[in-house]
Amino acid sequence: MKTLTATLLISCLDRRGIVAKIANFVYDHGGNIVYDDQYTDFSAGLYFNRIEWELDGFTIPRDSIKEAFAEVAAPLEAQWQLHFSDTVPRIAIFVSRQEHCLLDLLWRHKEQEFNAQIPLIISNHPDLEKTAVQFNIDYYHINITKENKLAQEAKELEILQKYQIDLIILAKYMQVLSDRFIDQYPQKLINIHHSFLPAFIGAYPYHQAYQRGVKIIGATSHYVSSELDAGPIIEQDVARVTHRDTVDDLIRKGRDLERIVLARGVRLHLQNRVLAYGNRTVIFE
Structure with missing residues (x-):
């Protein structure tokens, strides 16, 4: 059986400390990161991130993750998407x-x-x-x-x-x-x-x-x-x-x-x- 994961896709203006803020959101709530990649478009001053983590042991209930991450994303003025691996489009x-x-x-x-x-x-x-x-x-x-x-x-x-x-x-x-x-x-x-x-x-x-x-x-x-x-x-x-x-x-x-x-x-x-x-x-x- 595949491990259930959550994935965040994030874009925002580049600034100091973004990587830590996003990674700490997962780490502080017991998430095990299985994928993390980021890219900065320096010409546009934009930062992009895809981070995926296992939900097993994550302390925020699945239906509350969106609300919880919104508090992290708001100060960054980020655009973001949350996806779950068991969602079937x-x-x-x-x-x-x-x-x-x-x-x-x-x-x-x-x-x-x-x-x-x-x-x-x-x-x-x-x-x-x-x-x-x-x-x-x-x-x-x-x-x-x-x-x-x-x-x-x-x-x-x-x-x-x-x-x-x-x-x-x-x-x-x-x-x-x-x-x-x-x-x-x-x-x-x-x-x-x-x-x-x-x-x-x-x-x-x-x-x-x-x-x-x-x-x-x-x-x-x-x-x-x-x-x-x-x-x-x-x-x-x-x-x-x-x-x-x-x-x-x-x-x-x-x-x-x-x-x-x-x-x-x-x-x-x-x-x-x-x-x-x-x-x-x-x-x-």
Whole structure:
């Protein structure tokens, strides 16, 4: 049986004594720290910390930890999150017609690589319903046009609330979400983009890469923001290509990257290892 732990993710202005204040909060109440990492962005004057400790023997009751740490965080004017290792987030996957990222996520979930539930798939096409049935996941086809976009997004939001969704993964969902939708799930929308951002944003990046004659292609998982393909980056990777590769070759090689990069990004988020600030991220590995 895995030991139950609590994790704090903290960001604040850098100042003397922060490390001691946070570590002493855990130590003074009998906590055994199993992970502690910090980073200072000196150019911005910001401090970031991820600290995880065992709850066995911790003298503050679980349901009182948030209130107790708030007293520590207030003088630091810190932004912070508290997570527990036995919390199981609920994920919705949004797809269109391509299924390589969807299948990879579902297979990894089946193999228990992700500490999460996936009760819901939403698509703007009916094509992948058979995949949802195969994995015993509810599937909703929500057709979206320019004329009905806002009304259909309202339906999607109702479905997400019904299923109590904590995280949305856009696994090749070929629709641009409205700002209203994005605002409902801040830092809870992860997209996979088929290029090494910020290069080749928007549609057909492999075609753009081929025309440019690049020697490296990439993929990027990132949080969704109101600016297209410009949200905080979680994970990236690249593969070499040559002048002999066609557009189809680039797409084939790129799909391998997309699967891996999306899975890594989702895993880092689920393990509470990502802190976003501005348009950047700190990744605690």
